[in-house]
Amino acid sequence: MKLNNINGNYRVIVVGAGHAGCEAAMACAEMRLQTLLVTLNVDFIAKMSCNPAIGGIAKGQLVREIDAMGGVMGIITDLAGLQFKMLNRSRGPAVWSPRAQCDKVLYSLLMSKLLQTKKMLNILQSEVKRILVKNNITYGIQLITGEVIHSEVVIVTTGTFLNGIIYLGESYFNGGRFNEKSSTLLSRSLLDDCGLHLDRFKTTTPPRVNSYSINYSKLNSQLGDTDPTPFSHHTNVLSWRKNLKQLPCWLTYTNEKTHKLIKDNIHLSSINIGKVSSKSPRYCPAIEEKIERYPDKESHRIFIEPEGYTSNEMYLNGLYTGFPFYLQKQIVNSIVGLEQASIIRYGYAIEYDYVNPIQLDSTLEARTTKGLFLGGQINGTTGYEEAAAQGFMAGVNAGLSILGKDKIILSRSKAYIGVLIDDITHKGMNEPYRMFTSRAEFRLSIRSDNADLRLMDIGHSINLISDKMYKKFQKYKTTLKQLYINDKFYIKKNYVVRPWSLNKVQEELNIYKKYEGYIKIQENTIKKLQKNEQKKIPEYFNYNEINSLSSESKQILNKIKPKTLGEASRLKSITASDVAIINIYIEKFQREKIIKKQ
Template structure:
């Protein structure tokens, strides 16, 4: 019935979609198997993409030819650039999206790829021969052959949904759990664990009183995720902010004795930085209110996502507490919030390519690796899809470094340090975040994707022109000066110290109060140069000038670390032969199998003295 495929992708969520698409675009024949063709790329939780550090990941995926940014832009109902008041390393794009259109656009995108087939079924077993994944067996009893398999099962592996004292199997509300795979993988030598995540109730927006809430509009000057020219909607939808109060908290507390979280029925650890509302009022008892974001689910639907009110309390308690929130007095619930427990596989069992140690040509991506978030999942799927294709074609694997992408930080953290709770990306996790900004993702990563064949020559040339244009502006500012007579009226207006002699434009722009347009006002030839370029290029140039000294220091650190990052370790290295290593270091090194000396330094339990032993032996 089925031909043999190069790559089979199991699961049609964000990781699965990116994995299937990129493998197909590289030339592999791909079969995407999903339990429900109607929920491909479903936004299971909030109808939003991006956010702090997550927005950087979406831009990185786009810079390399992935589709998450394009789909998000096509379905945006509101755009905001977060952290604008902070430095550019912290700027993070975020969109509210039309949930139904997002899933529809992803499906249409996948159906447009000639190398990609889809099949609705449940995978029960991985076919393994001689230690290598060679296909899958489905619940319909169909055996399908392939050269590689990518598992992107999300929250479906032995998923259990909790609402108060009720619990039932499911990978998402209204969808059954996937069984059998966990047990097989454990039998093959894999270690598994349990995690928990949750979601808030969905509300009928027609029953809310928005006059009692604060309006939250998007940015007037719309931004985008994609570096391509995706058409953007002319309008945006409003979101709202309201707050819980002490009456809400007291009502919620009455349900604690029926809470699956507090009674111990839920064993898995939940996301630390996205706690349920009951967890918030328990952990932060001193706070008399918590912020609630009221977010529309689309352009036309009345459905509302109550961001900040994730809960697994009984539905009657949820309803009673919600109606005590300002604006929710007459709220009608579409469906209650719930918690879900599911199996995951600690990611230290993976290589940096996301191929498993135990079974060759088997890759894991997304929540199966212990992460949370659409963006984290999509980036893993994208890298797994590339490496599955490269592996079966004996081509060079793709491993992004921590110094060149947030995706590299994410995968290195997972594989090197592991995680016991749902991993979420933050800017603080990236030690070189000043170099890994959302605005320069194309300059960092598009050349890499071009070498792989994912980016056209025309798109690469566009990136080169952008970089060269920004550099032209910076070089001009380094060479040209402005007189005190021309510049001082502007400086005085900006409450910045006047100059006493001709000063380079570059030095003036390093002042915090001064923008590139302020300098242009005082120097007509420079104004002519600036006016030739669009906002994106001008912003790049300004960032390069203002943070020039910081970039130099950061690159010095990166270059010093590069020696260790480039010093490769044989994957078959026998650590047990080095008696000078501590016992813990030997155990961790054998488990992680670090690719480089740099990766070895980041393994918990491997001390500087252990690294010295390794360095001496390798030299």
């Protein structure tokens, strides 16, 4: 039975039930903190605003990491997925990345149901208009109705909704997503009450077409894996595989006719008519941006992907666009297999406010306002997985701060999530940030297959991984170790530790043995880096006294006040020589302190 919130006070309030908000709220509720999740429309919980797919290159690693620590995205994906593929199988395991095409309605329903069953979690449909702050500490929220609700922490995860403007060719109107209102008052409050600086980004989504209007005989099908791998450690692989009914995706290409249409009308795209001036994701550009950027390329791939088991809508992955509706139709119909395709939803561009995450510390708490955490697309990232990873960590750290426990900062050598949060909070960004394997310098050690070995201890320590699950994990780890030391080690016939089957043990061992040499080199580098990484910078360290630092470097160091030399080294515009100089001054500072004491 749910606990009744008698006095209307909560320990945690999460604003927004997108991918970040759901993870944050679940983590806090699991940590037994009374949590309120406020969202604009409860029918759209965990809505997939764009592509109904989870995972993919580097993103799949993020989902497995969230799952290993007790998050929920992987569990829901396994239940709502309609096609599963391990990408990059032909390359090394370091870059294997699981991906699932999902039934988007089912995904949202299942997440909603899961949240509703949580004892310590209440959900409320409303708009948050203000974050309440006194003496730079947050103490709750105010709703559009005027109602005030108090809490110890507030986690804001409002995605593309802050001052969102939707563009369809020359037309534009307010909206956080198509047919959903944008959030303007909260933007103002983040600025005025919380002292956060806001900036603008944009992104686009493609048209969806009716499956019955596609000529599949002209297209190549793209099938899922015959032995699919689930995302979650909680999924029973055997029965899951037995019940999974996979649907095909399809592949087609743009052509000369498509490119001519786009080039002749480029001035009509909302991206190019000066209305949308902000930056879009470089790696997920609109088709008109691709044609301008690669003028010599004769065709671009378009994947045609189902949106659900019971839906006839097909998503045109690669045909993101800001063109007016009549041109979208011509562009779609110029493509092989889509000559007669009828559009169910038009693509559009959206421009929105984001908070440059350089204003947050490594736990995702705002430097300006104690108790205010931010996660997801509001932090300038793009993608469901990036959002969920931040939402999860913001939730965990908000919870730990209430419980008076040490917060968790994952290092770059421990997890992709560590790389993500380290990058965005130290370097900031000037275009929407998405995860890539190339961003992770230790990708050989932080693979999708070993997320559990890297992170399940943490999940268990914060009570998000049950004792029962953890016990099985320990048995798996022990078996791995014993087999590593002695490959003749006898495994009892009754070894059943789902999901860590004997095949999994063998696969993990093979991967480790194959890369052992490289992994050991990487581990040594990590150890060396950790020395610097952990070298503390004294709290009242005066950068202004160091003449050899540039004024730009001093400005950023004074603003961020890094706690360690490692943190300083990753700040935007801080060079290796700056780090060496700071190191010398730390030693000088410490020597002088000792002399003063004597």
